[in-house]
Amino acid sequence: MPDTASRSPKGEQTRQAIVAAALGLFRAGGYDATTMRAIADEAGVSLGNAYYYFSSKEHLVQAFYDQVQTEHASAARRVLATETAFAPRLSGLFVAWVDVATPYHAFAGQFFKNAAEPTSPLSPFSPESAPARDASIVLFRTVVEGSDLKVTPELRSELPELLWMLHMGVVLFWVHDASPDQRRTRRLVERIVPLVDRLARMTRLPVVRGIVEDLVVLLRDLRR
Amino acid sequence: MPDTASRSPKGEQTRQAIVAAALGLFRAGGYDATTMRAIADEAGVSLGNAYYYFSSKEHLVQAFYDQVQTEHASAARRVLATETAFAPRLSGLFVAWVDVATPYHAFAGQFFKNAAEPTSPLSPFSPESAPARDASIVLFRTVVEGSDLKVTPELRSELPELLWMLHMGVVLFWVHDASPDQRRTRRLVERIVPLVDRLARMTRLPVVRGIVEDLVVLLRDLRR
């Protein structure tokens, strides 16, 4: 079952037809209302054949994930190439994600529950999501390392993952955000970034530094 | 269809039999593996009858919610009656929740997705959950107000909701925690509470105070 590997020419063609059919139907009618039979029909393959390429309906959503991640990465590169200060770099990353994801907001809410299940491959914490997760964390590492931000070395190494967690929080907020064009999410981003910026710069102050060190130790301890 | 209302004697008896059967089977075999047919059999009613009382399998989960919340509230009252310092009060609340929820960990993750869906009434952010949410926030308010903690007035009024959000974070961690007896969650709690304690007391320092005020303003702005 070649789920993400083994790209022989013939199969790849069918695979992409299924992905195209699925994304089209998802976007048109939502996740739940789109049946695997409809996807197979639309792609011109049999039901069983769709399962040969994607071992579940959820696995089809991984294609959507990859697409958003890829688009975000390229949009992020444009921002990171021009900005040098920490705050605009971070803000740029957040805003770029919202821009990329906005067209899918309605559809995202419907299958978000599947991503929230700990055992689901769609969970951002799952092993299957590790590549996308790591790629995302790399973006935040670039935000930190390419900027003028001065923090302690220990925090500097943990900051990318912390920022990714904040990003997950923004995503959670976005999914629940029913305001037009997700304006509340945009407002959250534009106002939380300066806070993070100030907070990060504050971590070198003697009074704050101790607590940050403890936090870093806790993070490292929980990770193993 | 008397889902949560209309408690005439006859129906209530059947209703409780179904809840008891469901919780027992959920706990024994997990959420997904427990079929509605098995629940109906165990309760001694027909399949259709189970649906007369609970319009979906998800709605049966509300019974679990109510039970955990009730148990947590009473366990919390015991802790809050004996402790006066902020840190042990907060820690007590967190630990009490983990204690209450631990027996259900295996299958809690399986239906956690229901709570994560933005449109679901089971979401902790939904209007339907407002009573349970408010009841929980009240517990955290009691933690703050019954303690020796000194913070600025603005933060003091927002702190209960902030602590509730932290609690949601702990719950999220717990759901994803596969370690035996959820030891990692317990370690997280026991080590993050002192950090929160120090952080809260630090908010009166001039350098930190400004950022806290901005955070409070942001919270209030996003809420409306």
Next chain:
DNA sequence: GATGGGACTTGAACACGTTCAACTATCCGC
């Protein structure tokens, strides 16, 4: 004690995601 209506109960039927044994196409070594 009939009767009407609401509360309650039933199991067959439906649509869905998923599985699987069987089948066909393709390609590689000889």
Next chain:
DNA sequence: GCGGATAGTTGAACGTGTTCAAGTCCCATC
């Protein structure tokens, strides 16, 4: 070109959550 393995393909069948038309029971009203 032959044989066999690997890749690709099929649709019927299964178990599930859910719906529904058709009942049965209860009891207030007359």
